[in-house]
Amino acid sequence: MTSTTPPEIAAHVESLIPQFTLARLLNQDQAGRRISLLGTISSQPAILLAERAAFATDTPHLTSFPTSLSAIKNLGANDIYSWFLAHTTTSPSQPPDLKLNLIYPCTEKHIKKYSVQGLRCVTETPEIYARHIRPYMQAQRDQGRLNWVLNILEGRTEQEDVIYREPGAEGFLLLPDLNWDRKTVGGLHLLGLVERRDLWSVRDLRKRDVQWLRHMRGKLVSATVGLYPEIEEDQVKLYVHYQPTYYHFHVHIVHVGLEAGGTQATGKALGLDNIISQLETMQGDDEAGMADVSLSYHLGEQSELWEKIYLPLKEGRDVEI
Known part of the structure; x- marks a missing residue:
C-alpha cells in the first residue's frame, strides 16, 4: 500500500516505532492475531496496536509461500489431517507466527468447503x-x-x-x-x-x-x-x-x-x-x-x-x- 503522507512526516512517525518502550500488554484479541500495547515514547504515553497483515495473494507470492516457511513444528496428525506451527521470519528465537492445517490427500468436498461461495x-x-x-x-x-x-x-x-x-x-x-x-x-x-x-x-x-x-x-x-x-x-x-x-x-x-x-x-x-x-x-x-x-x-x-x-x-x- 502506497502512503499519501508527505515524506518528511512519514520519516518522522516511522522513527517513533523503534523508540516505543513497553509498559504492559493491554489486550490480545482475534485469537491472538492482534495485540494492544501500552508504553512510552520520549517519556510520553503511547499505545501501539499490532495486527498480522493480510496475506499477499498474487501468484509469485503464493507460489513461494510454502518454501518461505521455517521452523515448521508438527502439533498432531490423524488420517488425512495434520497441523503445525511455523515461522515466516528467519529468526527462530521469535515465537511462531503462523498456524498451519494440512489436508492431504484432500477430496472434492474439501475443495468446495474452503472455496469462496x-x-x-x-x-x-x-x-x-x-x-x-x-x-x-x-x-x-x-x-x-x-x-x-x-x-x-x-x-x-x-x-x-x-x-x-x-x-x-x-x-x-x-x-x-x-x-x-x-x-x-x-x-x-x-x-x-x-x-x-x-x-x-x-x-x-x-x-x-x-x-x-x-x-x-x-x-x-x-x-x-x-x-x-x-x-x-x-x-x-x-x-x-x-x-x-x-x-x-x-x-x-x-x-x-x-x-x-x-x-x-x-x-x-x-x-x-x-x-x-x-x-x-x-x-x-x-x-x-x-x-x-x-x-x-x-x-x-x-x-x-x-x-x-x-x-x-x-x-x-x-x-x-
Missing part, C-alpha cells in the same frame, strides 16, 4: 430431515469420513492430546481442536467427542438424554478450567454445529472472549445450554427429541447439501442422494 439460508423440517438428510448422513458415514474420529476414540492416534476421558458406553473425551494453537488462552478451542456411536448429530438427542448432557457439560467445563486455571467456569461456552462437518456428535468448548467467526454464527452454532433447555421443556415422552423440530441454517452454494438436496427441492426436482 455464496450462502443460502434453508429450513430443515422434520420431514426433510427424515426423508433426505438422514439418508445423506448415512451415506457420508459409509464412505469412511469418520476414520479420524474413530482413530481417537479407539486409541490409535492423538492419545497424548486427550485432556480428560470419561469411560463407559456413555463416556466422552476432551482434546484440543485442530484450529487452536494450544497456547493462546483467549483463543481456547477444545473438542468434546462422545463415545456413543448412536449420536450422529444434534438431531439424535432426545428428552431422555438431558441428564447425560448435563453431566457431560459439567465434566467438560470442570476439566477445562482445571487444565487452564486462568479461565473461570463462566468464561467458557459450549456449542454444537448444525450442520456439522462430520456426523459423530461432538461439542465445541471455547473461551467466551473468542471472537465469533462464521463457525459461531447464528445459522451454524447451537448453544449446548439452549439445546438442553429445549429438550427439557419439549412436549412428549422421553422419545421426543430434536428430530421433531425445524432447524434453520446456512449453506454454501457449492456444498453437497445445497447441490443435492435443497436446490432440487427449491426447483421442484427429485432429490437423489
